Amino acid sequence: MLNLVLFGPPGAGKGTQSEKLIATYHLVHLSTGDLLRSEIRAGTELGLRAKMLMDQGILVPDEVVIGMIENKLNENQSAAGFIFDGFPRTVPQAEALDQLLAQYNTGITVMVALEVDEEELTKRLLIRGLSSGRPDDQNEDLIRRRVKEYNDKTAPVAGYYESQGKFKAINGIGTIEEIFQAICEKIETA
Numbered sequence: 266m267l268n269l270v271l272f273g274p275p276g277a278g279k280g281t282q283s284e285k286l287i288a289t290y291h292l293v294h295l296s297t298g299d300l301l302r303s304e305i306r307a308g309t310e311l312g313l314r315a316k317m318l319m320d321q322g323i324l325v326p327d328e329v330v331i332g333m334i335e336n337k338l339n340e341n342q343s344a345a346g347f348i349f350d351g352f353p354r355t356v357p358q359a360e361a362l363d364q365l366l367a368q369y370n371t372g373i374t375v376m377v378a379l380e381v382d383e384e385e386l387t388k389r390l391l392i393r394g395l396s397s398g399r400p401d402d403q404n405e406d407l408i409r410r411r412v413k414e415y416n417d418k419t420a421p422v423a424g425y426y427e428s429q430g431k432f433k434a435i436n437g438i439g440t441i442e443e444i445f446q447a448i449c450e451k452i453e454t455a
């Protein structure tokens with residue numbers, strides 16, 4: 266199995282690159298942000314609780330996202346592999362993911378981190394906010410709050426994979442195709 270963690274701050278291009286990667290490698294795309302937004306659209310209790318946090322740029326509790334990922338792994342047992350997008354976002358999430366994958370006798374193949382500076386991230390998300398209606402893209406203070414949440418709670422996840430020899434970083438600034446090729450190189454050499 267090929268199990269990829271696509272890592273990076275808000276607006277780094279994880280979702281954009283996931284779309285290209287699933288077409289090439291035939292992987293199942295698991296984005297916790299997308300899963301949470303579909304709970305919000307369905308008006309579930311989980312969605313209502315998550316929305317209050319997401320609209321403030323704050324991470325939802327670990328047990329909520331770990332439970333969603335566990336369900337999706339169970340539903341996709343014959344998959345060729347997974348792209349984890351926006352998950353894991355804390356070290357306890359990374360540890361839980363390793364334990365879940367071990368139940369299927371598999372593990373993370375590689376983590377590819379998209380490196381993009383804060384000014385570029387802010388610019389991309391403000392532009393998207395003009396057309397997407399995503400509440401967390403609507404103002405610069407909120408976008409900077411999301412980046413701070415990433416720096417405080419999510420960036421340490423890179424060290425978790427580095428200690429396992431699975432961390433690969435690439436420049437996330439450039440054309441979508443250039444970045445896609447760089448990710449593919451990291452996957453092929455992993």
Ligand code: AP5
Nearest residue numbers: 275276277278279280281297298319323324325351389393
């Ligand atoms: P989530 O939905 O995961 O959002 P995010 O990490 O903030 O990331 P984005 O989707 O905004 O960015 P992206 O890196 O996917 O970039 P994209 O390809 O879209 O999470 C939302 C919230 O849910 C979190 O804040 C949290 O509250 C909660 N949550 C989710 N997962 C969680 C977890 N595991 N634990 C706890 N809470 C969780 O691109 C962005 C824009 O840039 C697009 O407009 C795109 O067209 C453009 N773009 C892409 N590539 C390029 C390029 N190369 N050049 C120029 N523009 C580009």
